[in-house]
Amino acid sequence: MHIISHGAAQTVTGSCHILEAGGLKILLDCGFFQGKGVEMSVKNRNFPFDPKEIDFVLLSHAHIDHSGNLPQLVKKGFKGKIFCTHATYELAELLLLDSAAIQMADTDYINQKRAKEGRPFIEPLYNDTDVYECLQYFEVTEYARDIVLNKAVQFSFTNTGHIIGSAAIHVSVYNEKGKKKVFTYTGDIGRYKNRILDFPEDIPQSDFIMLEGTYGDREHDEIDTVEKKLLKYVEETCLIKKGKLIIPAFSVGRTQEIIYVLNNLSETGKLPPIDVFVDSPMAVNATEIMRRHAYLFNPEIRKIMESEDPDPFGFNRLHYIKDVKDSIALNKRTAPCIIISSSGMMEGGRVKHHLKHNIENENNSILITGYCEPSTLGGRIQSGDKQVSIYGRTYDVNANVLTLNALSAHADVNELMEYVTVGDLVKVKKLLLVHGLPQSLLSLKGRCERTGFKDVIVSEPHKAYELA
Ligand SMILES: [Zn+2]
Known part of the structure; x- marks a missing residue:
């Protein structure tokens, strides 16, 4: 053997x-x-x-x-x-x-x-x-x-x-x-x-x-800090600066975790009244798969699902986007909002379009929630590059770059x-x-x-x- x-x-x-x-x-x-x-x-x-x-x-x-x-x-x-x-x-x-x-x-x-x-x-x-x-x-x-x-x-x-x-x-x-x-x-x-x-x-x-x-x-940061930190970022970006919070996230696992944290903030009345968009067809499908296998969730969330909140991946003002037209429409939107979109390292997926449209505005924030390989767009933004190239054009990084690293x-x-x-x-x-x-x-x-x-x-x- x-x-x-x-x-x-x-x-x-x-x-x-x-x-x-x-x-x-x-x-x-x-x-x-x-x-x-x-x-x-x-x-x-x-x-x-x-x-x-x-x-x-x-x-x-x-x-x-x-x-x-x-x-x-x-x-x-x-x-x-x-x-x-x-x-x-x-x-x-x-x-x-x-x-x-x-x-x-x-x-x-x-x-x-x-x-x-x-x-x-x-x-x-x-x-x-x-x-x-x-x-x-x-x-x-x-x-x-x-x-x-x-x-x-x-x-x-x-x-x-x-x-x-x-x-x-x-x-x-x-x-x-x-x-x-x-x-x-x-x-x-x-x-x-x-x-x-x-x-x-x-x-x-x-x-x-x-x-x-x-x-x-x-050693990872304490997971209990996630809710507080995310709420702080939402308030600073969307309430005070009236900007957009762009969250690049891998469609499977990470996206659902962020949705669930926002869901809890919404259920407890802490989340400000702003729209949240999950813009990734794959994330929509992955969320469906997770819903189907909810028997694999931990006892705590299963209990909540049986009593108070049957859908931990859905709340008022949360919108799942599959259609490209609806994704493009987000670019014209001026009201503050949260956009969760893949890919996490920002190398592909719809998030690149959202970055292109939002990275130069100092009222917006980009929240990095996972590991980004240094050579990727996410890696360059994370390391503090002041200019980045997206689809062959150079953009100034004026948006605030934030990180949340307890979600591993x-x-x-x-x-x-x-x-x-x-x-x-x-x-x-x-x-x-x-x-x-x-x-x-x-x-x-x-x-x-x-x-x-x-x-x-x-x-x-x-x-x-x-x-x-
Ligand atoms: Zn793995």
């Missing part, structure tokens, strides 16, 4: 690990490397293994850095089943189709350039037809159900509370004498204080654990330790750390060793680790 990480090894994207056990090759996630440049594109285009040799895929959750390369896996000959939870399946469909659309648009743009240079055209990594083909291989299961893969191997999922449907994967492998070894892959771990989702579930006693370490060296969907170092220190630590023969930058994983390694784990490894890319 051994494990190889072909992605998310000393980096945060491209999650893709092969577990060889009980005569099977099991792929744990098959995600995209994200970021700019030719190197990423090359990594995403070329699997360092033969997809035809993979027997099963176990998918931890729908985020593109965990699921984005599945259509290509199928395109290149994978014929097995892709197991995930029901909510993950629905979100993956949404996100993979969006990913296909982005790739087709990117390829068109590149091919226009290539045509001028007389160079041959390139193909998109996959298109929507490939996504629909890939979805045929999905097999939906639920948490805590044992699924038998062959006579020596079975697995189950537990909830990690990271996004709706997210799971840790526990693979049980039996030897000829019937002795069991458990390998746990945590996928991405959520928060123990979460407004909407249920909290991460305890993992079973495991012999080997592969743990994510995105924030292995960081990832556990911080204390939460990671709480998650991984269940059961008997001495029985864990190997703890492999992935999904983090080197400094974060090294810091987490030290913390794990001091806590009592014997063999803690920061996984190296493409290196096989024996699990014995």
